[in-house]
Amino acid sequence: MSSSEVLGTAVGDSGTDSSRAGSVRLDHVTHQYRRGGETVTAVGPVDLTVPAGEFLVLVGASGCGKSTLLRLIAGFERPTHGSVRVSGAEPRPGESAGVVFQTPRLFPWRTVRGNIDLALRYAGVNRRQRPERRAELLARVGLEGTGDRRTWEISGGQRQRVAIARALAAENPLFLLDEPFAALDALTRERLQEDVRQVTAQTGRTTVFVTHSADEAVFLGSRIVVLTKGPGTVALDLPIPLPRGDVDAEELRNAREFTELRAEVSHAVKAAAV
Numbered sequence: 001m002s003s004s005e006v007l008g009t010a011v012g013d014s015g016t017d018s019s020r021a022g023s024v025r026l027d028h029v030t031h032q033y034r035r036g037g038e039t040v041t042a043v044g045p046v047d048l049t050v051p052a053g054e055f056l057v058l059v060g061a062s063g064c065g066k067s068t069l070l071r072l073i074a075g076f077e078r079p080t081h082g083s084v085r086v087s088g089a090e091p092r093p094g095e096s097a098g099v100v101f102q103t104p105r106l107f108p109w110r111t112v113r114g115n116i117d118l119a120l121r122y123a124g125v126n127r128r129q130r131p132e133r134r135a136e137l138l139a140r141v142g143l144e145g146t147g148d149r150r151t152w153e154i155s156g157g158q159r160q161r162v163a164i165a166r167a168l169a170a171e172n173p174l175f176l177l178d179e180p181f182a183a184l185d186a187l188t189r190e191r192l193q194e195d196v197r198q199v200t201a202q203t204g205r206t207t208v209f210v211t212h213s214a215d216e217a218v219f220l221g222s223r224i225v226v227l228t229k230g231p232g233t234v235a236l237d238l239p240i241p242l243p244r245g246d247v248d249a250e251e252l253r254n255a256r257e258f259t260e261l262r263a264e265v266s267h268a269v270k271a272a273a274v
């Protein structure tokens, strides 16, 4: 599939960048939760535009509102103030974006194949086309040959790959990931980071990825936004001018530019948390 097929054409009649399929626009967004009798401001005000095709990483201290921002973009929450637009329209939960959470949300009574097929069914892929699409998705996340296994018969890293394949199944032009590798060992985490980098480069999807890790942020992002401590606002908005596409991950991680950027982001995260 070409990136233009995934990104689609401009939505709406304005054709501006912020209405293109997969683009995200937050205008003066603030979100508050009610806890007991109290109002807690979780995030904002935040102004942020994510052009179609960008890989944005949100980094910040625990509790600064990263997940809240992601939930607002996914349409799971409505902002208390301001507006959120995905592809130029108000986000629709479960429809505007493919979402991957920290803990993979799979159907345990189904096989790997059954989990992927269900996502394809929801995405409107007809029964005859499903085996081919499923095979493509499993290959894309490196899970060929596991279709018959139940979700408890595969490793944590493989479960997270199934969750990524499920999110990709919907062919949404926007991909949201909330600390998807936090619970995995270092080796699996690095492998999945490489996969996500590759898959998003291949499909050209707009991606918003939440993490605590400066290392993960610099490896994955084409742009990093560091949030201040809660309620989070934008402390640093940094383009990452590292090569994308077909690059040697090991070489990239060892490059001087990479280590310098990682130090800069790490420093910014610490400074923003005070």
Ligand SMILES: Nc1ncnc2c1ncn2[C@@H]1O[C@H](COP(=O)(O)OP(=O)(O)OP(=O)(O)O)[C@@H](O)[C@H]1O
Residues within 6 Å of the ligand: 033, 034, 035, 040, 041, 042, 043, 060, 061, 062, 063, 064, 065, 066, 067, 068, 069, 212, 230
């Ligand atoms: N459903 C909720 N009800 C009430 N308060 C909430 C709710 N969800 C989050 N909060 C509060 O909003 C603030 C931001 O939380 P959020 O989970 O967005 O931060 P985060 O940066 O993703 O944190 P972490 O990195 O620890 O996951 C925190 O103070 C949190 O306690």
